[in-house]
Amino acid sequence: MFLASGNTETMHKVGRYLKSMIIGIIFIALIYLLLEYTGSPVGAIALASMAAAPALYFACRRTPLRPPLDLDKQSEPKGSDEIHYSKLNEDGTDVKFISHLYEDTLTIYDAVRRGAKVSNNGNMLGWRDSRDSPYQWMRYNEALSRAKNFGSGLINLGLRPGSSTLVGMYAQNCPEWVLTEHALYCYSMAIVPLYDTLGPDAVRCIVDQTEMQLAVCEEDSKVKLLLQKPSRYLRKIVxxxxxxxxxxxxAADANVEIYRFEQVEKLGAEKMNKEVPPRPDNLCTICYTSGTTGNPKGVMLSHKNVIADVSAVSLQLGDHKPRSSDVMLSFLPLAHMLERTCHVVVYMQGGSIGFYSGDIRNLMEDFKALRPTITPAVPRLLNRIHDKVLSTVNGSLSKKYLFDMALSSKQRDLEKGIISRSTIWDRLVFKKVQESMGGRIRLLVVGSAPLAGNVLTFIRCALGCVIVEGYGQTECVAPATLTTPGDAKPEHVGPPLPCCAIKLVDVPEMEYYTTDGQGEICIKGTNVFMGYYKEPTKTKEVLDDDGWLHTGDVGTWLPNGTLKITDRKKHIFKLSQGEYIAPEKVENIYQSSIYVAQVFVHGESLKSCIVAVVVPDISTVKKWAQEQEIEGTVSDICANPKIKKLILDDIQDIGKSKGLKSFEQAKDIYLHPDLFSIQNGLLTPTLKSKRPQLKQYFKIQIDDMYKNLN
Structure with a gap:
């Protein structure tokens, strides 16, 4: 992600200025020559205008992007297993999986120091104290000095250098999060992020499993949560x-000591401990996946894993990779690897990162204040922008007509590989959208969940910037694939990154076969994790003896060598906001309702909520119906809105009492009169739900429920 250094916007302005000068000089020279030739000022000007027109065209025309890959052949299968490798690999063998981009940058510790050098001690971390105040900045050398002081202070508090020392980090995105992380790397220690959605039980489980002696917290409420169910291991909180x-x-009652952040920094500065930099194979983090059932699993990632992934992303982005002039807005949780990967790739090139104010409701104000040039994003944010624009233009025929013309024009440019925000349509139609995100975005990375094709195309046209979409898991750092800059086709996740290979394997129970070009996605490479912390059995469930990570996602290869995600092998899916749902868990809870005989819960990665198909317990529902003087057949009862409300309210109340989160609750239901059975093909011989068949059988009803919820 790095070109020549220098402010992109300034370079574009200089380019436009030079073009104007060249055209002006040509025009004046032609007028002078033609005046000599014709003797008529009017004729000279007219002829000069005609002669200068081609120069004006060539000077102002927009040139297409130069993709780093052939867009018609972005990856190719090799061998009997049809393993796909990146075309950026030298010879497509696993020996050549990229592990680093620069010989002096083999760890995250190295990456930040490289950033300090290439940026000439430029701005690194930015924040603002209030919504009305401007961003203030901490430079690289100051950040590195403070990180070293803090790390030294932790050693003075009794922590031992080395990757077996695990330190918790429980905070929203802020400079101290980054300082803590890099303080730990100064002494080869590893960071364990904690976050609110885990809940107190899961947090306690993580503290116990990692035998965490010390955790860093942002503020008082998070300290209290750690002390709510104190662990015998946790002795210090900063x-x-x-x-x-x-x-x-x-804390004193729980035998826990509390220190302030600046107190530990001062302690480290007064008695400085010699740094113990990490090696590439050292553990850098244990990132706990939130999971949906049971305790979360700790994904162990090494410095080599992370550097390999960010290096591969940089290669894939080609000319559009970050550079020292770039500014990124940090608002996705640093507890997750997508955001942290973006941080590392920006630091490695000496770029700057400004943090959002902490309240997601004020995010667009942060965009306007910081005016970032690059940012990661999730579908939920982009969906909101899309929906807001459409709701505005749909209220006016003239606005809708102008909007459709603008979108069509920019989409034609997009298909030619032309990405620009200097057209007449940008000034007339899309300027407000661009300004809502600061007006300078040149690169946007989408992850976490799939983005609908129409939304992706709209955002590409409206923002006039390069937008890439990735696919991956925490177990492979973050992205394992990434769309290629210049590829305008939506609804795929691009080819494999040059740090890994991808193959598909059969999923016979779901009737997905590689002979048909479909199967479970498996990943192998330098970005694949070290295993689950203290969970060898669970590690073997996903990591086979040959080093292939079995993702549980089902995909298919498109003719141009890009991957499309089509299904989920395990009965777990992710909603558009990134939350995971275990439908069987929800179904088991709803099944306890006296009004429910059977239930099928469904969700989609492009939707923010789940819906359900319910087969009512006819005898119970009929009894209630008679009391309400509701008569009719079973079909009539199922179609009655009062009965639908009765059942929906009841299952939601039960779900709430059983601890279901809001996003785990069905927002609409369809009542079906007939039981799922082996005979109608909706149950297996062991009476388990055939989820793909149920999804297809009730497709119309599911689509209607989501349509009504929009």
Whole structure:
């Protein structure tokens, strides 16, 4: 992600200025020569205008992007297993999987120091104290100095250097999050992110499993949560912000010491410990996946894993990779690897990262204040922008007509590989959209969940910037595939990155076979994780003896060598906001309703909620119906809105009492009069739901429910 350094916007302005000068000089020279020739000022100007027109065209025309890959052949299968490799690999063998881009950057510790050098000690971390204040910046050398002081202070508090020392980090995105992470790397320690959606039980489980002695917290409420179910291992907490007196008392009762962040920095500076930089194979983080059932699993990633992945992303982006002039807005959770991968690739090139204010409702104000040039994003944010624009233009025929013309024009450019925000349509139609995100976005990386094709195309046209979409898992750092800059076709996730290979394997129970070009996605390469922490059995379930990570996702290869995600092998799916749902868990809870005989819960990665098909318990429902003087056949009862409300309210109440989160609750139901059975093909011989068949059988009803919810 790195071109020549220098401000992109300034370079474009200089380019436009030079073009104008050249055209002006040509025009004046032609007028002078033609005046001599014709003797008529009017004639000279007219002829000069005609002669200068081609120069004007060639000077102002927009040139297509130069993709780093052949868009018609982005990857090719090799061998009997039809393994797909990146075309950016030298010879397509696993020996050539990229592990680093620069010889002096083999660890995350190295990456930040390289950034300090190439940026000439430029801005690294930015924040603002309030919504009305401007961003202020910490430079690379100051950040590195503070990180070293903090790390040294942790050693003075009794932590031992080395990757067996695991330190918790429980905070929203902020400079101290990054300082803590790099403080740990100064002494080869590893960071374990904690986050709110885990819940107190899961947090306690993580602290116990990692035998975490020390955690860094952002503020008082998070300290209290750690102390709510105190672990016998946790003895010290470092807090960034002020801690209330009563919290100190709770900590003392639990035999836990509390320190302030600046106190530890000062302690480290007063007695400096010699750094112990990590090696590439050292553990850098244990990133716990939130999961849907049971305790979360700790994904162990090495420095080599992360550097391999960010290096591969940089190669894939070609001329559009980050550079030292870039500014990124950090708002996706640093507890997850997508955001942290974006941080590393920006630091490696000496770019700057500004943090959002902490309230997602004010995110667009942060965009306007920071004016970033690159940013990661999730479908939920882009869907909102898309929906807001459409709701505005749909209220006016003239606006809708102009919008459709603008979108069609820019889409034609997009299909030619031309990406621009200098057209007449950008000034008339898309300027507000661009300004809502600061007006300078040149690269946007989409991850976490699939993005609908029409939304992706709209955002590409409206923002006039390169937008790439990736696919991966925490177990392979973040992305394992990435769409190629210049590829305008949506609804695929691109070819494999040059740090890994991808193959498909049969999923006979779902009737997916590689002979038909479909199967479970398996990944092998330098970005594949070290295993689940203290979970060898679970590790073997997903990582086979040959090093292939079995993702549980089902995909198919498109003719141009890009991958399309089509299904999920395990009965777990992700909603558009990135939340995972275990439908069987929800079904088991809803099944306890006296009104429910059978239930099928369904969700889609392009939707933000789940819906359900319910077969009512006829005898119970009929009894209630008679009391309400509702008569009719079973079909009539199922179609009655009062009965639908009765059942929906009941299952939601049960779900709430059983601890289901809001996003785990069905927002609409369809009542079906006939039981699922082996005979109608909706149950297996062991009476388990055939989910693909149920999804297809109730496709019309599911589509209607989502349509009504929009």
């Amino acid at each position: 807090c960034v912000k002020e801690v209330y007196p009563e919290t100190y008392k709770i």
